[in-house]
Amino acid sequence: MITRRGLIQASALSAIVPVAQAGEAQPPIIRLHLNENPYGPSDRAKDAIRAAINDGWAYDNEDVIVLRRMIAAKEGLKPENVFICEGSTELLRLVAAIFTSGGKELVAGLPTFLAMPQYAARSGGKVRFVNVDAAMRLDLAAMQAKVTDDTGAVYVCNPNNPTGTLVAAAALNAFIVAVEPRALVVVDEAYIDLVDEPEKTTVIEQVRQGKNLLISRTFSKIHGIAGLRVGYGLGRPDVIRALEERRISVPNRLGLKAAIASHQDADFLAFSRMMVSACVAYTEDAFEKMKVKYIPSSGNFVLFDTRQTSVNFAEYMRGRRILVNPVLEPTDTWCRVSMGRMEQMEAFVEAARGFFKS
Numbered sequence: 001m002i003t004r005r006g007l008i009q010a011s012a013l014s015a016i017v018p019v020a021q022a023g024e025a026q027p028p029i030i031r032l033h034l035n036e037n038p039y040g041p042s043d044r045a046k047d048a049i050r051a052a053i054n055d056g057w058a059y060d061n062e063d064v065i066v067l068r069r070m071i072a073a074k075e076g077l078k079p080e081n082v083f084i085c086e087g088s089t090e091l092l093r094l095v096a097a098i099f100t101s102g103g104k105e106l107v108a109g110l111p112t113f114l115a116m117p118q119y120a121a122r123s124g125g126k127v128r129f130v131n132v133d134a135a136m137r138l139d140l141a142a143m144q145a146k147v148t149d150d151t152g153a154v155y156v157c158n159p160n161n162p163t164g165t166l167v168a169a170a171a172l173n174a175f176i177v178a179v180e181p182r183a184l185v186v187v188d189e190a191y192i193d194l195v196d197e198p199e200k201t202t203v204i205e206q207v208r209q210g211k212n213l214l215i216s217r218t219f220s221k222i223h224g225i226a227g228l229r230v231g232y233g234l235g236r237p238d239v240i241r242a243l244e245e246r247r248i249s250v251p252n253r254l255g256l257k258a259a260i261a262s263h264q265d266a267d268f269l270a271f272s273r274m275m276v277s278a279c280v281a282y283t284e285d286a287f288e289k290m291k292v293k294y295i296p297s298s299g300n301f302v303l304f305d306t307r308q309t310s311v312n313f314a315e316y317m318r319g320r321r322i323l324v325n326p327v328l329e330p331t332d333t334w335c336r337v338s339m340g341r342m343e344q345m346e347a348f349v350e351a352a353r354g355f356f357k358s
């Protein structure tokens with residue numbers, strides 16, 4: 001069962017966005033609450049969008065095929081292993097709708113990215129949450145123990161949002177082998193390009209081997225095009241076909257153009273990774289100096305302990321026009337700050353110093 005507080009967590013985001021008053025001259029809001037990447041879109045993505053703008057009237061789109069082929073070639077898969085969608089949230093909700101309806105259950109960690117658990121719960125499915133371990137890592141053994149004949153899917157976010165922790169590839173691969181005969185395993189790799197060794201962390205090899213596994217990826221993070229809504233799934237052709245049959249919308253033309261340009265732009269991706277990693281190092285170091293407990297992060301965000309309900313911290317920051325994301329479950333003292341531009345992180349650290357001093 002999803003809990004009441006879990007549902008509150010989603011709405012907490014909207015509740016902390018300051019409402020602009022007409023005619024008020026205010027410094028800009030610093031958005032450190034949604035794990036966006038302010039370094040995007042890349043110049044090549046912007047050029048591609050400009051060049052395509054006159055085609056905005058048309059529905060159908062060859063670029064879905066182009067992007068599918070590009071991703072398949074890069075990942076050592078076939079185009080029929082690739083599902084292109086309007087952001088990976090759509091993919092995760094679609095999976096919940098297909099695999100965890102009709103009395104089937106979803107097993108997920110807590111805290112984690114809640115799009116899939118929330119959708120499953122709101123569509124009448126049951127969610128079996130398993131708290132992270134003492135080191136804030138997903139507890140794969142406990143999650144495996146929750147899998148029964150009623151389980152439709154298991155959601156593993158790696159690196160996990162909001163903890164920033166990674167589960168070791170060997171442990172995750174063993175988990176997939178144990179669980180996939182009974183239920184679809186969904187591994188959310190939204191932040192995979194930001195980890196130190198993506199090729200050793202991804203579980204893509206098991207998709208190549210035809211396991212009952214779906215990997216979720218997105219262009220919203222390292223590519224910095226969250227607002228253009230492009231994500232993709234990698235899985236067995238029968239799983240991909242099930243998603244295609246149930247999809248609701250068609251991909252956005254301009255988003256696809258941006259994704260195709262960005263996918264080929266190794267320089268931009270390296271730049272993006274470098275900026276995120278510099279901001280994470282700076283923020284973690286600042287927490288160290290403030291003696292604030294934090295979890296070393298493999299994503300573009302850092303989870304830290306505010307030592308009181310994190311909603312208070314978020315309110316304090318909101319008063320300084322900085323948005324952060326309070327995490328309310330399983331305990332409510334932790335808060336997540338996303339990596340913005342370095343000067344935004346400096347503003348965050350200065351404000352945080354004031355909070356933790358008082």
Ligand SMILES: Cc1ncc(COP(=O)(O)O)c(C=O)c1O
Nearest residue numbers: 087088089113161190218220231
């Ligand atoms: C783990 C995880 N998966 C998926 C998403 C959503 O990405 P998209 O913009 O592709 O819907 C996010 C966004 O924060 C996320 O943290």
